[in-house]
Amino acid sequence: MPNWLSRRVLIIALLLSLVTAGVTYYYLSTTIEQQVLMGAGPTAEVVVALQNIPAETRITREMVITRKVPAQYVHSAAATTVDEVVGKITTGDILRDEQVLSIRLVGGGLPQKRLAYSIPEGHRAITIPVNEIKGVGGYPTVGDRVDVMIIQGENPVTSRILLQNIKILATGSITTTQNDGQQRIVPSFTLNVTPEQAQIIALAEKTADIRLLLRSPVDEHVVSIPPTTQL
Numbered sequence: 001m002p003n004w005l006s007r008r009v010l011i012i013a014l015l016l017s018l019v020t021a022g023v024t025y026y027y028l029s030t031t032i033e034q035q036v037l038m039g040a041g042p043t044a045e046v047v048v049a050l051q052n053i054p055a056e057t058r059i060t061r062e063m064v065i066t067r068k069v070p071a072q073y074v075h076s077a078a079a080t081t082v083d084e085v086v087g088k089i090t091t092g093d094i095l096r097d098e099q100v101l102s103i104r105l106v107g108g109g110l111p112q113k114r115l116a117y118s119i120p121e122g123h124r125a126i127t128i129p130v131n132e133i134k135g136v137g138g139y140p141t142v143g144d145r146v147d148v149m150i151i152q153g154e155n156p157v158t159s160r161i162l163l164q165n166i167k168i169l170a171t172g173s174i175t176t177t178q179n180d181g182q183q184r185i186v187p188s189f190t191l192n193v194t195p196e197q198a199q200i201i202a203l204a205e206k207t208a209d210i211r212l213l214l215r216s217p218v219d220e221h222v223v224s225i226p227p228t229t230q231l
Helices: 003-039 195-207
Strands: 043-049 064-070 124-129 145-152 158-171 188-193 209-214
Touching (some): 124 195, 145 195, 158 195, 188 195
Antiparallel strands (some): 043 064, 124 188, 145 209
């Protein structure tokens, strides 16, 4: 048999061997996995990572999938549907095939320890000084919404509502909602604003007297009121 023919036969035999090995491995691994699941008793569906997901990453649908695992191995904080995790931000690294835990995600109303996680994309946090009068008596709390009113000028003195429906991110050093209704006099409020609104507030601090107006939690209506120059 010519050398070139022998080499061709050898290559074909090698390729067939590799294909056979691959098919055998897939069959055995699938069978073993099914046997493990069948012998482990009840199973539960959890969300697992399809890839390594770094910390500070917003999860997309392409990053996760649901899989059935033995119920005894399901973490108590494991997410069970993809919708629970999509759009959330990771607070730590998540490895491929690892269960995605709700305690390692923030956003969408989930508990959070860092103020930065409370800021929507495209927004900024800005802090303004307040006292008992300017801060509505110390009754607003984190999550409440306020209007920003300014009083400026001398002749005439003008008052007008500068911004409306602005969410409070922090009162002083407090970043969690206080539901006891107690008065808390704090030195500052941190507000959730757009970059354009941040510029307006920063300028108003230098040129006007700022007052905050507390809104009802069910009132997000924006009103149109002309500036007031006289009583």
